[in-house]
Amino acid sequence: MSQDHLVTASRAATELVDESAVDVEAPRAIDEVVVLDFGGQYSQLIARRVRECGVFSELLPHHVDLEEIRRRRPKGLILSGGPASVYAENAPRLDRRLLELGIPVLGICYGMQLIVRELGGRVEAAEVGEFGRSNLTVREQGRLLAGTPEEQTCWMSHRDTVFAPPPGFTALASSTASPVAALESVEQGIYGIQFHPEVVHTPYGQQILTTFLEDICGCALEWSAESIVEEQLERIRAQVGDGRVICGLSGGVDSSVAALLVHRAVGDQLTCVFVDHGLMRKNEGDQVISAFRDHFKVPLVAVDAEERFLAKLRGVTDPEAKRKAIGAEFIRVFEEEAAKLSGARFLVQGTLYSDVIESGGGTGAATIKSHHNVGGLPDDLEFELVEPLRALFKDEVRAVGAELGLPERLVWRQPFPGPGLAIRVVGGEATKARLDVLRDADAILQDEIRQAGLYRELWQSFCVLPDVRTVGVQGDERTYGYVVVIRAVTSDDAMTADWARLPYDLLEQIASRMINELREVNRVVLDITSKPPGTIEWE
Ligand code: XMP
DSSP states (O other), X not given: OOGGGOOOHHHHHHHHSOGGXXXXXXXXXXXXXXXXXXXXXXXXXXXXXXXXXXXXXXXXXXXXXXXXXXXXXXXXXXXXXXXXXXXXXXXXXXXXXXXXXXXXXXXXXXXHHHHHHHTTOEEEEEEEEEEEEEEEEESOOTTTTTTOOSEEEEEEEEEEEEEEOOTTOEEEEEESSOXXXXXXXXXXXXXXXXXXXXXXXXXXXXXXXHIXXXXXXXOOOOOSHHHHHHHHHHHHHHHHTTOEXXXXXXXXXXXXXXXXXXXXXXXXXXXXXXXXXXXXOTTHXXXXXXXXXXXXXXXXXXXXXXXXXXXXXXXXXXXXXXHHHHHHHHHHHHHHHHHHSTTEEEEEOXXXXXXXXXXXXXXXXXXXXXTSTTTXXXXXXXXXXXXXXXXXXXXXHHHHHHHTTOOHHHHXXXXXXXXXXXXXXXXXXXXXXXXXXXXXXXXXXXXXHHHTTOGGGOSEEEEEEESOEEEEEETTEEEEEEEEEEEEEEOSSSSSBEEOOOOHHHHHHHHHHHHHHOTTEEEEEEOOOOBTTSOSSOO
């Protein structure tokens, strides 16, 4: 790998954190390809797919300063799709200089249309758009489509269409509605595809991306869980030196992986604080304690604060008030524990790359993840943040967790809200008795879902306990018991979700176990609302 391509992923990551931490540069060289975001629905997914191919990639806004791109010394550039027509008045434009950086450029959908327009080809609004599955006919494989079949399926989403490539370009393929669906100019190092290689409905998409990254850009496919770990260990050591570090463990995969990385890097300089607020799922607190204290030998302060939290929840029925009460108490407990650990200067946060993108990050602002732990920690805590996951997508975090030996149960744990079961006792007070019923019902649900092999397929599966009792009959007796709601959804990012079509037999098994094993429950219902219009949680 040439020296002038000494682009480090850690550098990219450190630039995103708080300015005081920027002087940390790890020596390891990892090739990078930049994705410029023109507002497409799948832009983030492109960066994820590039990483899956083994090349580090970050998503930058299309109007980013050219110097910012140059400074990263990427080995290639990808222009994403976008919702606009290239002719729309406020459509994002292409800075011609992007094509003159001396690195290969791949335009996808809108990205390709921008290139065609800029370089003198013909792109026009077509009578009919092309949305969804389409058939691609490859007339010439060229470099970009090398090794892919003459006829293949691809996924399209566009109205403007390329009718003629710019001078010096070869049209490689067409589709039902696109006379030019792929093109290239090897001489100029510019490539374009109308279809979306990043979605699973384009079966050769990943292969085409790999060809671009490896054969065209000359990237080494080295980005992996192992390389991330190596990279981050060096970075953490450089940032923390011999300072003391504190980490709030929630039991979720993000804080667990962040804590393990820091522990691997600086050993017992790290102390984890696990606040058990009594609102966790069944046995979860014990699992966290046994994994960290017993297995990984991480110094861990476990605080059993159930009583304190229940006291704060007494009489509280409004969901936002519950969240606030829990958040405030969490901070109080955490601060008390932190004060006992004199000299801790650093605080570990499990901030992910998606949080950084969502908060418009990358400007150096050290935003604290608002959903982290319970209510988020206040920003007047006087710590310097250590954020080893700041450049990573969720699936990479899981891969790193597995690489570090985190138990499978923790690696694959479904997302769980910081305020825990309290916001799933709906319409009423989260009392110990209700929380226990909900916890037991939830344990049955998880158990059955795991046994059916469906746990990983679901974004979340959980129970809700409304403050409602209904009449039933069990044995010869009339009962008046709780209704348990089953909520199971599939999703990619929690922004949208679909209700999971769990098999009827499984649902029956779950319902009958709940009613037989839990005295207080006499009815089980299934929530079949998608998001939107519903949210995933009930409150
Ligand atoms: P909704 O219910 O808004 O949830 O569709 C989207 C995702 O966010 C999680 N969630 C929370 N996480 N604190 C958290 O840490 C909260 O107060 C909270 N509320 C919702 C929810 O579980 C889902 O994954």
